[in-house]
Amino acid sequence: MGHPDIEPVVAQVQIPPGVLGPSPMAFEVRSFVMAGPGGVVLVDTCIPGSTELIGRAVARVGAEWRDVTDIVLTHRHFDHTGGLAETAELAIGATIWAGAEDAREIPFENGRAVRPLADGQEVGPLRVLRTPGHTPGHVSLLKEESSLLLIGDLVGSVDGALSFGPAAFMADPALNHRSLQRMVDLEPERILFSHGGEVPYPGDAIRQLLDRS
Numbered sequence: 001m002g003h004p005d006i007e008p009v010v011a012q013v014q015i016p017p018g019v020l021g022p023s024p025m026a027f028e029v030r031s032f033v034m035a036g037p038g039g040v041v042l043v044d045t046c047i048p049g050s051t052e053l054i055g056r057a058v059a060r061v062g063a064e065w066r067d068v069t070d071i072v073l074t075h076r077h078f079d080h081t082g083g084l085a086e087t088a089e090l091a092i093g094a095t096i097w098a099g100a101e102d103a104r105e106i107p108f109e110n111g112r113a114v115r116p117l118a119d120g121q122e123v124g125p126l127r128v129l130r131t132p133g134h135t136p137g138h139v140s141l142l143k144e145e146s147s148l149l150l151i152g153d154l155v156g157s158v159d160g161a162l163s164f165g166p167a168a169f170m171a172d173p174a175l176n177h178r179s180l181q182r183m184v185d186l187e188p189e190r191i192l193f194s195h196g197g198e199v200p201y202p203g204d205a206i207r208q209l210l211d212r213s
């Protein structure tokens with residue numbers, strides 16, 4: 001048996017009462033470890049304290065931290081970038097990337113820059129697609145040969161149903177929905193969210209959601 005070429009990392013986020021509203025909130029956030037011929041790409045770094053979870057996923061693809069060539073951040077939000085400093089310390093050889101408008105907003109103070117991604121750029125086995133809206137610099141990542149698309153927070157799922165998440169975190173809903181429509185038009189077989197698991201027939205489900213939105 002060989003190793004899988006993509007492994008999710010699922011971290012639990014607990015928000016205390018008074019931060020996002022009067023009630024506490026709990027949700028899950030996902031990073032992805034992607035193995036390619038040239039090394040391993042880590043997509044997002046979850047929250048602080050996630051390196052053990054991420055390290056286990058790196059091992060599941062048959063690699064070690066030193067094999068991580070790139071860390072790609074889908075967008076600036078804390079639940080996707082909060083673990084960056086710790087993660088970068090272990091992935092010492094990795095280049096760190098994010099969409100240009102978000103790269104400059106991601107705090108990172110131990111000497112390694114977050115480099116801006118260009119639309120269409122290749123990072124390991126992934127092609128970068130600019131998908132602004134949720135944040136100005138949000139990017140999605142396409143693995144063409146396996147028809148797999150990572151769409152970050154363009155939309156997510158909760159208990160198997162699609163969800164756009166809290167409105168407070170959506171910079172420009174109309175632009176987000178246009179970006180999401182473009183991604184669905186690529187007709188990928190699998191669509192992976194940064195919050196929540198995969199849904200069956202994701203393209204159909206997302207089209208129906210966009211029609212209602």
Ligand SMILES: [Zn+2]
Nearest residue numbers: 075077153169
């Ligand atoms: Zn977000």
